[in-house]
Amino acid sequence: MKEKLQQIKEAALSELKAADCDTEALRVRYLGKKGELTAVLRGMGALTPEERPVVGQMANEVRAEIEAALAVRVAEEKEKALNDRLAREKLDVTMPGTPSRMGHQHPLTRAQREMEEIFIGMGFEIAEGPEVEYDYYNFKALNIPENHPARDTQDTFYITDNILLRSQTSPVQVRVMEKQSPPIRVISPGRVYRSDALDATHSPLFHQMEGLVVDKGITMSDLKGTLETFAKKMFGEETKIRFRPHHFPFTEPSAEVDVSCFVCGGKGCRVCKGEGWIEILGAGMVHPFVLENCGIDPEVYSGFAFGMGLERVTMTRYGIDDIRLFYENDERFLKQF
Ligand code: PHE
Secondary structure (H helix, E strand, C coil), rough: CCHHHHHHHHHHEEEEEEECCHHHHHHHHHHHCCCCCHHHHHHHHHHHCCHHHHHHHHHHHHHHHHHHHHHHHHHHHHHHHHHHHHHHCCCCCCCCCCCCCCCCCCHHHHHHHHHHHHHHHHCEEECCCCCCEEEEHCCCCHHCCCCHHHHHHHHHCCCCCCCEECCCCHHHHHHHHCCCCCCEEEEEEEEEEECCCCCCCCCEEEEEEEEEEEEECCCCCHHHHHHHHHHHHHCCCCCCEEEEEEECCCCCEEEEEEECCCCCCCCCCCCCCCEEEEEEEEEEEEEEHCCCCCCCCCCCCCCEEEEEEEEHHHHHCCCCCHHHHHHHCHHHHHHHC
């Protein structure tokens, strides 16, 4: 029996040294309830009373030795598994990362923000109005009755007979004057729509920025001064402005306003098409009918208004020759700003 125990010990210890040893199977096979060591202990009944404690002690020692060796092996395996995992999952935090590309504002947004800054600096506030608008605000309140020929140049998209996509930002003038009493000093940037075919200079969707000032004693010279200050800030200190008589139903008198070409300084070049001047906006003194429509007494108050095309100003400013470039989202174009 002692020999048997000795054999078991040697066999177990040598198996434990093998590289591919399955420690759990080994434990079951030698130390488990149906294991070899247990089988030997079961046979102890056949021993003499003197032999029993000797063999019993030896069996305990063998068990203890195998258990100890097994524990060492299991610990080694655990450590090896951990080291393997650490090596596999190693992360070098000093490695250079993949740079993520930064986007930036669209050229139209940039121009709009720049224009807003200039007007805010002159004491204007920003007012907004809906793009889906009533006929009343877009036309009637602005002194453009049904069947007025001015509607032809501003044909738009109708949702019902009464509701349309606004063809200009001028309806915001009316909405502001209805709500607020003078003094009023607002600009209103936003999208407008016209049923124009898309080409290099026309788009069924574009942007305008409206301006409106109403107070006691506002005159055309206030309009000129405001626009001149804007033009110099936007296009450079040398810029001059020029008023040409025009007609808008909601201003009287009305004018179209040009800026001297900031590329050639007025001599005539490709950007201004040889004119020396570039048209950027429509303007005028708010028509007394419009003031009345909004509950403001034209005997007491007067005002001026202007409206400019954001695309037009941006194209002029950056020398862009095709309006479609703004809407195509071609990165080769957008990256240049
Ligand atoms: N709303 C006019 C247009 O779209 C521009 C304008 C605005 C003219 C304000 C005068 C005053 O053509």
